[in-house]
Amino acid sequence: MLPVEEVYPQLVTTLHDNPIALLQAPPGAGKSTWLPLQLMRDGHFKRIVMLEPRRLAARNIANYLAQCQNENVGQSIGLRIRQETKVSANTCLEIVTEGMLTRMLQNDPELSDVDLLIFDEFHERSIAADTALAFALESQAALRDDLTILLMSATLDSERYQHFFDCPIIRSSGRSFPIDEAYIPVKDESRWLDAIPAVIKHALDEQAGSALVFLPGQREINRVQQALADLPADCHVFTLFGEQDKSAQQAAIAPAQKGTRKIVLTTNVAETSLTIEGIRIVVDSGKRRVASFNLKTGVTELTTQSISRSSAVQRAGRAGRIEPGIVYRLGSKQTFERRNNHDAPEILSADISQLLLEAKCWGAELSDLSLLDRPTEQQVQQATKLLQMLEALDSNNKLTSLGTQMLGFGADIRLAHMLIKAKQLESKMPGIYTLAAYLVALLESRVNHVADLSLALHSQHARPHPIFKQQLKFWLKRLKLNETRELKTNYLALLVALAFPDRLAKKRGNGYLLANGAGAELNTEYWHNDDYLAIANMGGYKGGRIFSGIVFTPTEIENDLGHLFSEQTRCEFDEKAGRFIHQDEVKLGAITVSSQPSKHRLDKSERAKAWLALFHKQGFELFNEQNDSDQLLTRMCLASRLMPEQFPELTKQDLIDNAQAWLSVYLEDIKTLEQLKKFNYFSALQSCFNWQQQSALNDLLPLRVTVPSGSNVRIEYQLDGPAKLSVRMQEVYGMLSTPLLAQGKLPLLMELLSPARRPLQLTQDLANFWQGSYRDVQKEMKGRYPKHFWPDDPATSIATSKVKSKM
Known part of the structure; x- marks a missing residue:
């Protein structure tokens, strides 16, 4: 009996009585497979849509559930993922990926005929899942009070989510099978990858069964695969990652052949909602590849980071799906316990331009949406600027018809903008639309290692990589285009500018200045004599390394991207030259395309702006x-x-x-x-x-204060520390306390001076000084300044600014 079966009656009642509910159930509990299938079979809901974050998991769950029904996918069990849709009028349970659910909501905000939405593995908190949930909550509140939402995961931040959504939580306790834990400390953290092959071999020697090894990315998978070449003949190594073709993925997921063991090297694609039969060993590197958006360059970089404890629990759960298992964790137990409880949600570190555009199309501002975490103002500003460059928003930040088209295109919004505009330009630039399809295939296949985009395209055209060929076939079919013998690469710079207007760049010193104001490193093998470069791919350290691009001139893109250009008058003070610069300029974002002495007279307001810039x-x-x-x-x-x-x-x-x-x-x-x-x-x-x-x-904070002698003495204020009143000692005889500043909130330090205005004493307590250390000052000063008044009882004496003979 699966653990989730025990709470099933309670869950059904909760779903019928509440608009939203949380289900926390451990890996292997049956929440992604048994539960939705049983809800469908029992007829509790007419049509169920379950969101799966990953395409691989979505496809495998749909196939598994269809087999349970003795059907093909597309009958009672449907599937909707990018480049693959299998649904019919008989579909009662549909497995979809995140972008697909958002499109369903945008196309039909009421979600007609759907009465249960399930968000599986909600702990992953992708920006697409947050978007879809925010829209679903609005639909539920305004249009569909009969729509039920179920959020589920093994490792929910349940207390926070329960408070935010004000909903009940159902917990399914216990694993299907117990999992032992082993910690493998690493002497040199920088060489953690070198330790993995030995850990795998040690685990295979100690344990029976097959192993699942979690690594950050393909590069690490390839290195470990090479290091495992000497395994026994009955041990077969497979790889599993998101960019693989379906046959390779299915081979990795399939049970090991009788009498053999399999070692599956995978990314976190296998972390959730995926069962690989025979796996009872997990080797966890504790690392993952994370997309991190650089606000300055506008580039999303992939960095390797340690996973959270909740992700580690998810990974370990893969070992206990079929039988008792064990997890080998790289690193000490103390290091493991110092990790964060949960991974940071993507929305806090991602490019939010797609989210912002989705919200505009939905008819809402980001502040209107029920988002668990909100992006920063800097993220919003960067996304707004990019969307304006892509013509998705106008100068008033209103959604344009082109922006609506881009969202409905079903592709990255940059590439959607390029393809839509290329189709419009085809009549006057024959071949540009087909070239755009080839460029999209090149960019999406990620097989290019040549910096010059023109050379890269010609290379793939002549000898296509299988993944490029697959992507090209998809796009040509979708766009209703045919393969071509001749690529019109003279349009390539314009296409790159259409997709990446913020990455148009001008040579500056040994690097380039981007239209968005960021700097980029020069690749010394290319472009070193060219003034302008349209960059398609950037990354590396701080996102500033150019990986691929194409040379261009501003004139070849100005006619079709006129909105990127602006005429400005620059007025600023050149500190080195000691003079005003007053120029008329043509700008391409932050890039100055041309500059000449201004034809306009320098007026007062412009000069004031220049002085303000210097003051800033x-x-x-x-x-x-x-x-x-x-x-x-x-x-x-x-x-x-x-x-x-x-x-x-x-x-x-x-x-x-x-x-x-x-x-x-x-x-x-x-x-x-x-x-x-x-x-x-x-x-x-x-x-x-x-x-x-x-x-x-x-x-409250006077500039001067009148002392007993009648003198008006200046107070010196400072931002940190007390204010100071420097005054000759004779002028404050008879004063017993220091003046109050800011109703006593700011202390005043009195610096008592000699007749020659040299410091004698610092005090904030005059009464105590008169009764105490004044005697020592009096003895010394009487001998040095005999003409001045040094009374025995200064606290009751008359203050003076004069010598004794003139008192």
């Missing part, structure tokens, strides 16, 4: 030292910090960032840098507070 760079250090202005700045910042209920939030950086609002108008008549440095910013700064706040500032 240098801050208040730009101005010569001005005690009154500098002290006003410090007092205003202190008032904001100490009394936020009375004064607006204000810091030095705030003032620098918002200088346009308070400083700009005061700079319009300044014509030279020397004038600017001498500028007294007191009045400009004072305008940041209204009259009542200025008055309160002078009361």
Whole structure:
């Protein structure tokens, strides 16, 4: 009996009584196979759609469930994944991947005839799953109060999810079979991969059965496969990863032949919802390949990271699906216990342009959607900028008809933009549409190792790689195109610009400046004499290494990508030359295509902008030292910090960032840098507070204070630490306590001076000083300054600023 069968009656009742529920069940519990099939067979729901994050798992679950029904996929059990759809009018349970579910919701927000949505392996938290769930929750709330949602995983962050969704949770306890754990410490973490083959051989010697080995990617799989060439003849090594063809994947999943053992080297594609018969050994490297988006370059980089404890539990669960098993974990138990509980959700580190466009098409802003985690403002800004470059959003951030077409195209939005535009250009550029299909096949097959895209395409055209050939066949069929004998590669730069407008680049020193403002490293084997490069593939360290591209000139793309170009007047002060630069420029994003002396007269506002740019760079250090202005700045910042209920939030950086609002108008008549440095910013700064706040500032943090002698003495303020009042000792006789600043919130340090204005004492407690260490000061000062007044009881004496003879 599968563990999930024990909670099945409770789960059915919960699903009928609640719009959303959580199911936490361990690997092998039957939640991905037995449960949806039983719900269908019992007729609890008319039509069930189950989302599986990975294509391999989706296809295998659909095949398994169809076999259980003695049917082919496409009858009662359906499948909908990229490049493969098998459904019919008889389909009651449909297995779909993430992008497919989002498309279903966009095309039919009511999800007609679907009454149960299952999100399997929800702990993976892909951005596509988060998107689909957010849309499903809106549909449920506004259109389909009879739609039920079930989230399930072995390792849910259940307390957080239960609180967020305000829903019940059902837990299925226990594994199908027990799993032992073994930890293999590594002496040199940088050489962890070298340790894997020995761990595998050790595990095979100790244990019976077949082994599943988790590695980050294909490169590591290939290295380990080579190192296992000396295994006994009855041990067969298979590989399993997402980019393989179906036959190779099925060979890896199939049971080992009688009398043999199999070792399956896999990525985390086998981490969830996948059963490989005969596996009772798991060797876990503890590593995974993670896509991390670089906001600066706009490039998604693949990095190798340690997995979380929840992912490790998922991997170990593969060993206990059929019989008792064991997991060998690379690294010590202490290292394992220091890992994060859960992997970070993709939405926090990914390119969110697809999500943003989906939300626009859905008719919502990101802030309207029920997202468990929200992207940063920087992510939103970067995605908005890219979508405008791709013509999916207009200058007002409204969805365009082209943006809607791109979403419905069923491809990466960059490639969708290129293909749609290429079709439109075909009449005036014969062959560009076919070339676009070949380029998409090249980019999606990932078989290119040649930096020059033109050479790469000609190479694949002449001797195609099997994966390229498969992708090309798909795209030609889908786009209703035929193979060609001659590729019109003279259009290649335009196609790359259509897909990657942010990666158009101009030579700068030994590298390139991208249209998005980022820098890129030069590949010394290519393009070293070319001014402009359209980059198709980047990555490496900080996403700044160029892997493939094609030379172009701005004129060959300007007619068809005019929205990327803009005419601007640049006015700035050149510090090295000591003069204004006033130029009319043609810009391609951050790239200056051409520049010439401006035909327009330099007006006051432009000059003020140039001075502001200099102020943004240098801050208040730009101005010569001005005690009154500098002290006003410090007092205003202190008032904001100490009394936020009375004064607006204000810091030095705030003032620098918002200088346009308070400083700009005061700079319009300044014509030279020397004038600017001498500028007294007191009045400009004072305008940041209204009259009542200025008055309160002078009361609470006065610039000067009157001491008992009648002198008006200046207070020196600082942002960190007490304010300081430097005054001759004779002038504060009779004073027993220091003045209160900011209602006592800011301490005042009194620096008591000699008649020659040399420091004698620092104190914040005058009364205690008069009664104590004053005696020592008095003895010394009487001999040095006999003409001055040094009373025995300063606490009750009259303060003076004069010598004794004139008192």
